[in-house]
Amino acid sequence: MQIEIITKEDLNEFKKELLEEVRKLLSSGTILQSEYLKSWEVCKLLKISPGILQTLRKTRKLPYKKIGGSIFYSKIDIGQMLKL
Known part of the structure; x- marks a missing residue:
């Protein structure tokens, strides 16, 4: 097993690269949340009630991600x- 030592300089360089990538994404107009919808947006899009949406979640017909107290659905x- 080979051990690799990471220095503070390595971490600072990684941080700079990561921040630059995030800046590029934000400046290009790509918003990370644009790929995901909140519950109310899905209800409006599919013209369904919150109860139907909850049933889709519980039956695992529609995958979701819970971040904090909010639920997000991938477009x-x-x-x-819908193709099923």
Whole structure:
């Protein structure tokens, strides 16, 4: 097993690279949340009630991510569910 030592300089360089990538994403107009919808947006898009959306979650027909207290749905997952 080979041990690799990471220095403060390595971490600072990584931080600079990461921040630069985030800046590029934000400046290009790509918003990370644009790929995901909140519950109310899904209800409006699919013209369903919050109760139906909850049933889709519980039956695992529509995958979701819970971040903090908010639930997000991938636009790709919604599209795949509609194709079934």
